[in-house]
Amino acid sequence: MRRHRYAKIVATVGPATNTPDMLKALFLAGVDTFRLNFSHGVQADHAKVHAAIRALEAEVGRPIGILQDLQGPKIRVGTLRDGRLDLVAGERIRFVLEGAEGDRRAIPLHHSEIFAAVVPGQDLLIDDGRVRVRVTGVENAAIDAEVVTAGVITNRKGVNLPGTLLDLSPLTEKDRADLAFGLDLGVDWVALSFVQTPSDVLEARGLIGDRAGIMSKIEKPQALDRIDDIIRLSDAVMVARGDLGVEIPHEDVPGRQKELIRACRLAVKPVVVATQMLDSMVAAPAPTRAEASDVATAIYDGADAVMLSAESATGRYPIEAVAMMDRIIRSVEGHKLYRSIVAASEPGEEETPPHAVATATAVLADAIQARAIVAYTTSGTTAARVARKRPAVPILALTPSRSTSRRLSLLWGTHSVHSDDVDSYEEMTSEAARHARDEGFAKANDMIVAAAGIPFHTIGNTNNIRVIQV
Incomplete structure (x- = not known):
């Protein structure tokens, strides 16, 4: 089941959508990764949703990402005498x-x-x-x-408290219990709330290790002061515009969004734009024009994914909201100015051989009008390096790691497939052609371009390009 768009959709599961039938309907409408919001609900309910998503994954034969969003510390006033x-x-x-x-x-x-x-x-x-x-x-x-x-x-x-750095861990006792629970379930991503400093990410890394990707939520102005280090230590970033928009002036949020997307592309880290994207669709069957433009702006900026919150969790029109987001993305990506705008916002190149090879792969595929770029990847890094270039050619990521295939459901332009590992150059060529045919990217005599690391089974060593005629 191939998506005919590059940017991905994240949808929050809630009371309106937590049944197997609704989850399937959301997936068919366009959801790539489901968000479990641990600020609400109990662990048993989240476990049921997790199991239903994994059952859906087996039914449709496609990797589906699951994002666990931790509540984080919540600073609140207490109880007032008269309420x-x-x-x-x-x-x-x-x-x-x-x-x-x-x-x-x-x-x-x-x-x-x-x-x-x-x-x-x-x-x-x-x-x-x-x-x-x-x-x-x-x-x-x-x-x-x-x-x-x-x-x-x-x-x-x-x-x-805008502008105030609090001596406060991003992980409360509740978060630690929820995190252990989520890791045992097998979530693919953990969204870390209340990130202020790089040490907050390191604290989470000490608990998570490599069992899930860490997505740092940028919602505090203090995080912007150390953003390059926070991005470097994270596996992905969420532009959490709700809380961020409370603590910095509203008029500064759009510019910060563009800066964060650009910085994440430079660092080869997926970036998700979130909060109130189609908010009126919580109660109405169609968004405002401004909301449609908001989603479109994130796509023009080059975001990897856009996210629905209350729209899909508690709203009256969750399937319509996903379908609308899907249509907006496809419309933007089909617009005549899309490629030039995305290319103009491309960050500078990192001068390392793996990045240069990945960039050359994307350029070569565009030049010969290849049907697909096949990225052999164990950790997801090769696919991410190619996606950083935002090529016009779709990326078919082949990985022997089931967890990597699920995490890649968040990455721009990437169709991930859990596949057997390859041990030789000849096997790489034949498997690339076979999967390109089987997944509907190419037919006989079409050209594809494969990127891999030689020797095989070496993580992060993108050093080989091969043009293949199917």
């Missing part, structure tokens, strides 16, 4: 570390890390920035503040 506070601009309020009065002079904020980090003049954003207060004084167990933007605070609303 809410109506704040007006200019009034003075106080947050307290201990106690639970829940009034204007004792708003519970049971997070010691905040009290240790904030200084006068910094802002706290409450309820996704709907209420903004400015710190005027800090004590060991109290923070005085002035209301800048009026609004209502209700119980357990979230708090953001």
